[in-house]
Amino acid sequence: MTPNLLLYDVTLRDGSHANQHGFTSDFCCTYIDRAYAAGIRYIEVGHGNGLGGCSLHIGRLKDPDLWEAVATKASKYRDLRIGAHVIPGLATFKDIDIAIKNGVNVFRMACHCTEADTTETYIDYAANLGQEVWGLLMMSHMIKPDHLAREAKKMESYGASRIVFLDSAGALTPLMVSNITHELREILEVPVGFHAHNNLHAAVANSFAALAAGCQSIDACARGYGAGAGNLSLEAFVALLEKDGHVTALNVKELIALAALVENQFTSSLPIVDSLSTASGFHGVFSGFKPKILEAAAVYKVEAMDLIAALGQSQVIAGQEDQIIASASMLAQQADLT
Amino acid sequence: MKRVAILGSGNIGCDLLVKCQEAESVEVVSFAGRHANSKGLEFAARRGVSITDRSIEGILDAKATPDIVIDCTSAAHHNHNYALCRQYGVQIIDMTPSKLGVACCPVVNLDHCLGADNINMISCGGPGINTYCFAFKQANPYLEYIEIVSTISSASAGPGTRKNISQYITSTQQAIAGILGIKGVKVIINITPAIPPIHMKTSVLVNAEDISSQSETKTTIEAVEVSTRAYVPGYRKSVDLKQLGSKIMYQVQVTGSGHYLPAYAGNLDIINCAALEVIQRL
Numbered sequence: 001m002t003p004n005l006l007l008y009d010v011t012l013r014d015g016s017h018a019n020q021h022g023f024t025s026d027f028c029c030t031y032i033d034r035a036y037a038a039g040i041r042y043i044e045v046g047h048g049n050g051l052g053g054c055s056l057h058i059g060r061l062k063d064p065d066l067w068e069a070v071a072t073k074a075s076k077y078r079d080l081r082i083g084a085h086v087i088p089g090l091a092t093f094k095d096i097d098i099a100i101k102n103g104v105n106v107f108r109m110a111c112h113c114t115e116a117d118t119t120e121t122y123i124d125y126a127a128n129l130g131q132e133v134w135g136l137l138m139m140s141h142m143i144k145p146d147h148l149a150r151e152a153k154k155m156e157s158y159g160a161s162r163i164v165f166l167d168s169a170g171a172l173t174p175l176m177v178s179n180i181t182h183e184l185r186e187i188l189e190v191p192v193g194f195h196a197h198n199n200l201h202a203a204v205a206n207s208f209a210a211l212a213a214g215c216q217s218i219d220a221c222a223r224g225y226g227a228g229a230g231n232l233s234l235e236a237f238v239a240l241l242e243k244d245g246h247v248t249a250l251n252v253k254e255l256i257a258l259a260a261l262v263e264n265q266f267t268s269s270l271p272i273v274d275s276l277s278t279a280s281g282f283h284g285v286f287s288g289f290k291p292k293i294l295e296a297a298a299v300y301k302v303e304a305m306d307l308i309a310a311l312g313q314s315q316v317i318a319g320q321e322d323q324i325i326a327s328a329s330m331l332a333q334q335a336d337l338t
Numbered sequence: 339m340k341r342v343a344i345l346g347s348g349n350i351g352c353d354l355l356v357k358c359q360e361a362e363s364v365e366v367v368s369f370a371g372r373h374a375n376s377k378g379l380e381f382a383a384r385r386g387v388s389i390t391d392r393s394i395e396g397i398l399d400a401k402a403t404p405d406i407v408i409d410c411t412s413a414a415h416h417n418h419n420y421a422l423c424r425q426y427g428v429q430i431i432d433m434t435p436s437k438l439g440v441a442c443c444p445v446v447n448l449d450h451c452l453g454a455d456n457i458n459m460i461s462c463g464g465p466g467i468n469t470y471c472f473a474f475k476q477a478n479p480y481l482e483y484i485e486i487v488s489t490i491s492s493a494s495a496g497p498g499t500r501k502n503i504s505q506y507i508t509s510t511q512q513a514i515a516g517i518l519g520i521k522g523v524k525v526i527i528n529i530t531p532a533i534p535p536i537h538m539k540t541s542v543l544v545n546a547e548d549i550s551s552q553s554e555t556k557t558t559i560e561a562v563e564v565s566t567r568a569y570v571p572g573y574r575k576s577v578d579l580k581q582l583g584s585k586i587m588y589q590v591q592v593t594g595s596g597h598y599l600p601a602y603a604g605n606l607d608i609i610n611c612a613a614l615e616v617i618q619r620l
Binding site for chain 1: 492500544
């Protein structure tokens with residue numbers, strides 16, 4: 001049914017949100033070896049917000065030598081594609097140059113779902129350097145499917161060879177995912193992909209809906225290890241596919257061992273669907289904000305739930321971490337006044 | 339009376355025209371574009387200014403030549419415009435991110451720039467950003483790293499802004515590092531479609547360990563804020579200095595004057611306010 005299905009492993013990038021950008025070189029090396037052995041051929045690495053994300057604003061990478069380690073693996077496995085997440089506004093062309101030196105050869109140019117034209121020069125830049133370039137639309141629950149399709153079409157016209165829509169807040173339902181996929185496929189020549197978050201327990205259902213509607217790539221993480229409530233669990237999804245008779249070229253047992261590797265290493269930051277994550281999905285607030293919301297709520301002595309609702313109301317998008325602090329400060333001021 | 343010509347009939351040029359006409363000591367002698375029927379030229383004509391569709395050549399050929407040309411075109415055209423102005427002995431204020439002239443942020447280094455034949459206003463939002471960095475650096479001389487996060491509304495980010503994000507980051511980082519003598523500068527920009535459009539917000543973040551006294555830093559910021567507000571009226575604090583973990587953050591919001599551009603376009607208003615301040619001091 002899905003002969004061209006590509007499973008894209010974002011553990012070493014989205015998981016960076018979960019451990020506050022704390023992956024070590026050693027862990028990345030072990031992970032890449034094991035994932036490769038399990039049959040994975042696309043692995044994304046880096047800061048949770050991608051190239052240029054390392055900052056006081058979002059969080060510093062704890063291991064600055066991470067990329068050197070990745071570069072050695074990239075040269076070891078010639079058929080392994082190493083991906084990087086690139087958000088114009090955080091990353092610059094220079095970051096792309098450095099990433100290429102470190103063995104990255106898939107650039108996923110990402111922007112808020114309404115701002116596709118900010119990726120034009122970035123897509124152009126990496127494509128001119130001979131790189132594989134995808135277009136990613138984040139927070140895609142925030143606009144109607146036909147609007148999303150028009151933005152996707154722009155990215156395609158700039159030269160993106162695949163378009164992925166991201167449910168960055170885990171706010172979509174299977175029906176919505178299905179509608180979006182149909183809308184995108186209608187208008188696009190290039191393949192479509194989907195990236196789930198599990199805030200409302202719908203990562204598996206949504207990814208199946210995406211496949212059924214014709215998505216050709218699915219992002220996933222070992223043990224669902226990603227931002228907030230986590231992502232689609234790679235091993236569980238592949239197990240389900242295999243049970244239904246799909247051939248994935250992946251080894252489920254090895255994938256389960258990969259999940260165990262993550263589980264044993266990051267016992268204190270394993271994603272769970274707690275009430276905070278559910279609220280975040282319900283209000284459509286970016287999953288990666290969770291640690292920052294907890295921190296700001298504690299510093300300003302406000303309720304985390306109120307803060308999430310306020311962020312949802314002011315339509316805050318990924319990258320606006322400072323607005324979590326601004327909103328918390330405002331809530332605290334309002335509380336003082338009453 | 340300062341005799342100025344405005345070169346470039348886009349949003350920046352039109353807004354600057356209104357600001358200059360409202361200023362007592364400034365006379366706009368001509369307004370230039372490249373297309374005879376452009377919205378900007380029509381706007382300027384309605385406001386009673388002599389217009390030309392022959393760009394810099396039109397300005398310099400006119401009978402009433404200016405003392406100062408304000409270049410609101412693009413970095414690609416600035417080279418040519420500057421060369422001609424130099425030939426005619428006319429001072430030029432560069433609103434493009436070409437980086438050819440002396441980078442100027444009024445609160446920080448205005449006096450140093452006044453004698454230059456080419457004064458560069460850095461980038462949209464640049465003058466406002468620098469002001470804060472300057473305050474942090476002034477209160478903490480050993481500051482070695484500073485981060486600036488600007489968020490602007492989609493509605494205020496035109497095609498030029500969207501096509502030049504990488505260059506904007508690089509040139510703003512260089513300008514701040516150069517003017518303040520700080521090695522580590524990181525600039526981040528967000529564009530948000532939130533409705534109603536948000537007014538430009540700029541957060542400054544530093545390492546908490548680099549701040550020797552928070553209260554002194556606060557006092558310095560407030561003083562700089564007062565001098566900035568003298569020429570950018572919509573400048574105000576939106577988050578007070580606060581430590582969160584190992585970082586300290588401060589945020590300002592800039593509301594535009596609403597002359598030609600809407601109030602949310604504080605990012606565009608601020609560079610024009612800064613340019614007007616330079617003109618008045620020349």
